[in-house]
Amino acid sequence: MPLEELLLSALLQVLFDRLTSRELLQFALQEGLSSNLKNLENKLKMIEAVLFEAEEKQLTDRAVKLWLDNLRDLASDAKDVLDEIATKASQRKLMKERHRNTIKVWNLIFSFFISWSPSAVKFNFRMRSKIKGINSSLEELCKQRINLGLQLVAGKSSANALPQRPPSTSVPSEAVVYGRDGDKAKILEMLLRDEPSDANFRVIPIVGMEGIGKTTLAQEVYNDKAMEDFNPKAWVCVSSNLDVLRISKAILESITLSSCDFSELNLVQIKLKEAMTGKRFLIVLDDVWRKDYSLWETLKLPFTAGAKGSRIMVTTRLAEADFWLHKTQQKLLSDDDCWSIFVRHAYESKDIATYHNIELIRQKVVQLCKGLPWAAKTVGSFLHSKQREEEWLDILNTKVWELSDEKEAFKLNYLKNGR
Incomplete structure (x- = not known):
């Protein structure tokens, strides 16, 4: 597969991550941009569904190659717009935090002013116009795909276009690990150290770019003798599929060493809570791709029943400080x-x-x-x-x-x- 198509598949994934960002969604709701962004997401999903076949056909069909080129340009434009909105959302958040301690009525007036100031109205109008323009062009691409004969191939989508690594397990993948003794010692210390402010459990993320060795480091820590005090232990590979039911079932099966046939999240979480109540557990969530606050809030509900000192270790590329309160940033090797x-x-x-x-x-x-x-x-x-x-x-x-x-x-x- 050509390198350009690998990049296009990854670019679409970046757009989906942006469109599910909690901060961006809150800002869009306040500024009346939600419907425009939802429309953008729906059109991208429609196009994503035929991307795999388009990448196959473009080798012999110049019209399909041109279609992909146009899609790449539009996706790049969409990323620029979403980045601009995300920047404005962060600025707005900082401004509101500075006025958090003011009298409530003045705080409301300030919030109203920054949302309806001439510059804010102008910004929202410009963003709305840009998104509408992109959506209009994407709509045209959706129509063109029918004429080009691009159909969803059963069992394949753009998620398959970018080569995926096999799911990880807790079994060490490397017999020898180079240059990570310091990182391992630091994470072990964070896992074993109790703090007065600790709740029942604490999240310890291992953050770093793709390929830097986060999973290998987590395997080394998970299998260290110092972790024998944690019981139960569970390892789940999350990747792009942030499915609360799937992850909850995988944790439950890992803890109980028996399969779970429940199809209802409620039943799974009840059993998981029973299995964790009063116990000092260690759970690894490996390769977390997406930051979704609402899904995380649902996933962690059974964990609150565990004993104080429990830990959840997460490997991820997501470095947002407001989401991961404690994190270890992995460094490059020599x-x-x-x-x-x-x-x-x-x-x-x-x-x-x-x-x-x-x-x-x-x-x-x-x-x-x-x-x-x-x-x-x-x-x-x-x-x-x-x-x-x-x-x-x-x-x-x-x-x-x-x-x-x-x-x-x-x-x-x-x-x-x-x-």
Whole structure:
């Protein structure tokens, strides 16, 4: 699959994340933008449903390729608008917080003023016009997709377009972990330290970009002997499917070691609460993609029955401080650690001494991986099957690596799926 389509699939996911942001939704409701944003979300979902087939057809149909190009431009415009609204929402929130302690009546007057000031009215009108324009263009694309014969392929959607990693488990995925001893010690200390302000449980997020090794670090912590004092323990891979019923059932099954046939969330949460009552538990929610406050509030209801000192460890790319009260930001690995991971996966039984340009290869590998352990593992695993040194240099010299740093994950997906 071409790299551009990987980026388009990811861009649509970014738009859906923006459109479900609690802060943005509250601002849109106050400023009369909700219906426009909901219309935008519905049209994007309609187009997302045929994106997989469009990506297949565009290789042989120039009209479909042009359709995708237009979609990419519109998606980029939509992201710019949503970013502008999110920025304004954050500014408005800060202004209101500064006046939180004023007399109530003056606070109401202030809130009214900032919502109906000339600049606010002008901003809302401009945003509404931009969104309507984007929606109108998306509506035209929806009509064009019918003429282009783009239909939803059963069991496939744009969610499949971006290569997905297999679900994680608590079983360590790496025999040796490089450069994470300090991070592990810090998280263990946070998990084991009790604070006077603690409620029944505390959330400890591991935050970092994709591929930096959050899951591997969580596995190391979860299986450490110091965690034996937590009982029960559960591990759930969340990913893009933030389904409260599915996650609650997975936690319950992990704790009870038996399958759960309930289809009603109420019954599942009652059983889960019974299983956790008075117990000091440890739950890992791995690879959380979305921040949805209302779903989180529902999911955590049974956890309040646990004993004080219980912990929920979350691995996520979401760094919002207002959502994760305690967080550990993962740092990039050193060049030496990245090279060690690469060597372990690329060479294995090969004799490094037989490679004449080993120093040049090392320079290119560490430059490519930029401190990401997942990148080192992916590149190493891919080159493992290549026997000749010339093949390695040819791949490492490909122009796809000249893209900006922000597209690192897509470069590696291209390496795995696009060659």
